[in-house]
Amino acid sequence: MQNPEAERSRVFTRRVALLGGAKLVAFGALGLRLHQLQVRDAPEFALDAEENRISQRLLMPARGRIVDRTGRPLADNVPVYRVRVVREQARDVAGVLRALAEVIHLPAPRREEVVASARARAPFVPVTVRDDLSWDEVAEVAVHAPDLPGIRLDSGLVRHYPYRGEFAHVLGYVGPVTERELRSDDDPLLRVPDLRIGKSGVEGGYDDDLRGKAGLLQMEVNAVGREIRELRRRPGTGGADVELTLQADLQRYAHRRLASELGASAVILDVHSGEVLAMVSVPSFAPDAFVNGVSHAQWEDWRDDPRAPLVNKATAGVYPPGSTYKMMTALAALELGILDQDTTFYCPGHLQMGRARFHCWRSGGHGSLAVVQGLAQSCDVFFYETGKRVGIDALAAMSRRFGLGGASGIDLPSERAGLIPTRAWKQRAIGEKWQPGETVVCAIGQGFVSATPLQLAVMTARLANGGYAVEPWLVRPPAGRAVPTTPAPSLGISPLSLALVREGMFEVVNGERGTARAQKLLSETHRMAGKTGTSQVKRITRAERAAGLHKRKDKPWQDRHHALFVAFAPFDAPRYAVSVVVEHGGSGSRTAAPIARDLMQKTLDLDPTGGRATAADDRPLRVTVPRRAG
Amino acid sequence: MRGELADAQLALPDKLARVSWAYVAAIVLLGAVGYAMLYSAAGGSHEPWAWRHAVRLAFGVLVMLFVALVDPRLWHRFAYLAYGGAFAALVGVEIVGSLAKGAQRWIDLGFVQLQPSELMKVALVLALARYFHGATPPQVGRPLFLLPPIAMIAAPALLVLKQPDLGTAVMLLASGAVVLFLAGVRWWKFALVGGGAAAALPLIWGRLHAYQRERVLTFLDPDQDPLGAGYHIIQSKIALGSGGFWGKGFLEGTQAQLSFLPEKHTDFVFTMLAEEQGLAGGLAVLALYLVVFLMGLVFALRTRSQFGRLVAAGASVTFFLYVVINVAMVTGLIPVVGVPLPLVSYGGTAMMTVMVGCGLALGIDVHRDLYMRRHPDDDL
Structure with missing residues (x-):
């Protein structure tokens, strides 16, 4: 054997020679390919003969509409007339724009923006100057066209939301394509100038359906790129319409009813199918503002507003459910056999546990009461006592069965899951042991417990429909295909327990001592059941309680209690569930309950059957709709 | 003699005198071609691409020279560490990407977006070179000895394929295989692995993303979908074909200037060049x-150490693969896989990879008489 280093070097040299040869061969192949394309087959690419050549342009398809359950358009396209400038034809863009400003309204700052944007693009790309021309202005520009080189007029479709903010959080909005979206999406349509794609809500989640397919325009152009004539036009395929489960009239009513509050949201569900009939979040925003890209100042305004207009509070607002959670505590105890209908606890106005004292909302106490009156009068001490016996883990298990503590999976992006605490959760998340006092606080829906208005509506629907796991949904399958239905699985709650809880909710509204006894429905035949909730945002200090300050109405807005109400109706044959949360609304019975009553009344008024049960409602259905991540 | 050289520290002027300035000039010239093309792509404007390209080019050349002046024993010492770091970063983006629900391939450092897959292209060559530097020919003959380097190639390639970035995965596999080949691994072993890969092809097809499959299919028949994925290739071919032998002249490329040649400043810059400047x-x-x-x-060939040979040849091959894959792609020989033309395309990451790679090759040449021991600890 010779010197290994020499051997290694010899092998290397031989193989490098081979590699060099391979590189030469590969480049030879590329050279041949270029020769083939550019010399041999060049006549075959004769589309680009001396003077004339074909230019292809993609045509923007009409975006699909979004309609409500009755086919009424909620997001539509309206024609607009645009004036655009092409840099290479205008030569002096600023000069041409100055001339244009004498014909139509065009303030100097806008002119500067256009000049900058034209400079940033290739010279042959038309840049939009204004896209909201009136017909008169179009005529004016057309008349002066000879003096305005590089100025082009055309018409297009622009997204329009006829109901402005009323559906904004569900619909989302469209906006210009960003660089990042261009990189991650291959669709050539995205390169069409002026294309708008869905950014959030249904517009974002169902963008693939709404977007449509690009059309093709082939033009013969001369050497300077002037279009000579149209050769072929293949129109694009418009996007498909998307139909929502929302009822437009109901949604609009709900939005108007909530609009006077600083921050609030409401959800109305069909308790059998899980269809979302209305989902409102106020304050809202005007989605049209996003179509041409929202200004930075406006965006910051919205983002920094403490009332969070851009957030869909129905799915992304999490609140302590307060007393609306007491149904869970009651059901858990009833199912475990800790309570029956006659078990009573005595409420002296507080519960003493060691050195800690837990107050009832009614400082004088409720005296002795059982579960139905406990719910009706929303006695805190009753549920402290009950929760203490149930334990936090059993309480959490019951809550999860009713859809709390996990995202519902509704077809909207950025849904939040809320929180249903357990011993294991606290150990994991905070690293501390669970304290018995915390169970007591959670039993009345305070402390760690939190939920979204949508989750509270689902919980109420499941209580109302006899304990079946309906799931909320918002987007109907494409036209022509039936809604695939499978029966919703039963939650396995005993009818007696459910009946007692529902009786308690009935008494809240209809009983003599109910916390919402002022909020009965107008009709004699339909009666509503519900539950108030007033959830504490800030801890009440002993001094405040002693001075009675905690009930004052002039507290700063952000320190006031959240007001909640959940309801279902008609009581005898439930069809609809409503949840209402008014941020810092002060009191569930005074603020949230009247709103919920009005929403329920309107829901029943709009129901063509007048809220009467039909044969199809005998068995609650869980509707499985193909879902897409938003 | 050997001992002297092992300890020799070249002074900076000596090193500068040994730099192959012809090589540097060729690279700067390529970058200048890129500058001209980007100027043309913007319709005769330094904005928005050309001047940034020039700045990056200047910075890149400085990085290349800096890398070239560093003692290669340092690269030898840190080869595995660099590989480990690049691999960790790859796993990192994979985790972040799966959390953010998207094909995120870079780490945002604020001033620059770092693509771990690009780091890996250089680190893989270094690590393989170090592995085989310490190996004797009989060792290289042993199949078991080849398992670690194969794993070193396959692991990042699979991760990158999962991102999904087919172009980079192919580059990692090919450059790794070439280093193995240069290190003296037997022909029949390549045949064996190649055969195995061919057998696994149906399996890979099943794991490809829908859009990747579509690209392969439309490559086979681009006319089938002229507005979809075939659009790039058809437009590119028309542009090339209409360029002819002498081209249409600087700034006169009508396909690129007027029509819809996609990504003419990045992946398809060569098309524009060949349209305007011809064959x-x-x-x-x-x-x-x-x-x-x-x-x-x-x-x-003219360096003394096996590490140096493998690094210089490996870096050269990585660069070569960029160019071949890009040009083959825009001329419709292979599917569109999204590989830029280094030094000419707009974009900083590929340029930086190539500059570091060229700097390594150049540095190997500067220090070509250096004797390197089997293990870095024996050196310093």
Whole structure:
């Protein structure tokens, strides 16, 4: 054997020679390919003969509409007339724009923006100057066209939301394509100038359906790129319409009813199918503002507003459910056999546990009461006592069965899951042991417990429909295909327990001592059941309680209690569930309950059957709709 | 004699005198071609691409020279560490990407977006070179000895494929295989692995993303979907074909200037070059690239250490693969896989990879008489 280093070097040299040869061969192949394309087959690419050549342009398809359950358009396209400038034809863009400003309204700052944007693009790309021309202005520009080189007029479709903010959080909005979206999406349509794609809500989640397919325009152009004539036009395929489960009239009513509050949201569900009939979040925003890209100042305004207009509070607002959670505590105890209908606890106005004292909302106490009156009068001490016996883990298990503590999976992006605490959760998340006092606080829906208005509506629907796991949904399958239905699985709650809880909710509204006894429905035949909730945002200090300050109405807005109400109706044959949360609304019975009553009344008024049960409602259905991540 | 050289520290002026300035000039010339093309792509404007390209080019050349002046024993010492770091970053983006629900391939450092897959292209060559530097020919003959380097190639390639970035995965596999080949691994072993890969092809097809499959299918028949994925290839071919032998002239490329040649400033910059400068211009640029690659191989041949040989040749091959894959892609020889034309395309990451790679090759040449021991700890 010779010197290994020499051997290694010899092998290397031989193989490098081979590699060099391979590189030469590969480049030879590329050279041949270029020769083939550019010399041999060049006549075959004769589309680009001396003077004339074909230019292809993609045509923007009409975006699909979004309609409500009755086919009424909620997001539509309206024609607009645009004036655009092409840099290479205008030569002096600023000069041409100055001339244009004498014909139509065009303030100097806008002119500067256009000049900058034209400079940033290739010279042959038309840049939009204004896209909201009136017909008169179009005529004016057309008349002066000879003096305005590089100025082009055309018409297009622009997204329009006829109901402005009323559906904004569900619909989302469209906006210009960003660089990042261009990189991650291959669709050539995205390169069409002026294309708008869905950014959030249904517009974002169902963008693939709404977007449509690009059309093709082939033009013969001369050497300077002037279009000579149209050769072929293949129109694009418009996007498909998307139909929502929302009822437009109901949604609009709900939005108007909530609009006077600083921050609030409401959800109305069909308790059998899980269809979302209305989902409102106020304050809202005007989605049209996003179509041409929202200004930075406006965006910051919205983002920094403490009332969070851009957030869909129905799915992304999490609140302590307060007393609306007491149904869970009651059901858990009833199912475990800790309570029956006659078990009573005595409420002296507080519960003493060691050195800690837990107050009832009614400082004088409720005296002795059982579960139905406990719910009706929303006695805190009753549920402290009950929760203490149930334990936090059993309480959490019951809550999860009713859809709390996990995202519902509704077809909207950025849904939040809320929180249903357990011993294991606290150990994991905070690293501390669970304290018995915390169970007591959670039993009345305070402390760690939190939920979204949508989750509270689902919980109420499941209580109302006899304990079946309906799931909320918002987007109907494409036209022509039936809604695939499978029966919703039963939650396995005993009818007696459910009946007692529902009786308690009935008494809240209809009983003599109910916390919402002022909020009965107008009709004699339909009666509503519900539950108030007033959830504490800030801890009440002993001094405040002693001075009675905690009930004052002039507290700063952000320190006031959240007001909640959940309801279902008609009581005898439930069809609809409503949840209402008014941020810092002060009191569930005074603020949230009247709103919920009005929403329920309107829901029943709009129901063509007048809220009467039909044969199809005998068995609650869980509707499985193909879902897409938003 | 050997001992002297092992300890020898070249002074900076000596090093500068040994730099192959012809090599540096060729690279700067390629970058200048890129500048001209980007100027044309913007319709005769330094904005928005050309001047940034120039700044990056200047910075890149400085990085290349800096890398070239560093003692290669340092690269030898840190080869595995660099590989480990690049691998960790790859796993990192994979985790972040799966959390953010999207194909995120970079780490945002604020001023620059770092693509771990690009780091890996350089680190893989270094790590393999170190592995085989310490190996004797009989060891290289042993199949078991080849398992670690195969894992070193396959693991990042699979991760990158999962991102999904087919182009980079192919580059990692190919450059790794070439280093193994240069290290003296037997022909029949490549045949064996190649055969196995061919057998696994149906399996890979099943794991490809829908859009990747579509690209392969439309490559086979681009006319089938003229507005979808075939659009790029058809437009590119028309542009090339209409360029002819002498081209349409600087700034006169009608397909690129007027029509809808996609990504003409990034992946399809070569199309625009060949449209405006014709076959003549295209071949001239290819020839310039070839000079750079062959010089890289000359560096490899005249260096004394196995590490140096493998690094110089490996870096040259990585650069070569960029160019071949890009040009084959825009001329419709292979599917569109999204590989840029280094030094000419707009974009900083590929340029930086190539500059570091060329700097390594150049540095190997500067220190070509250096004797390196089997293990870095024996050296310093």
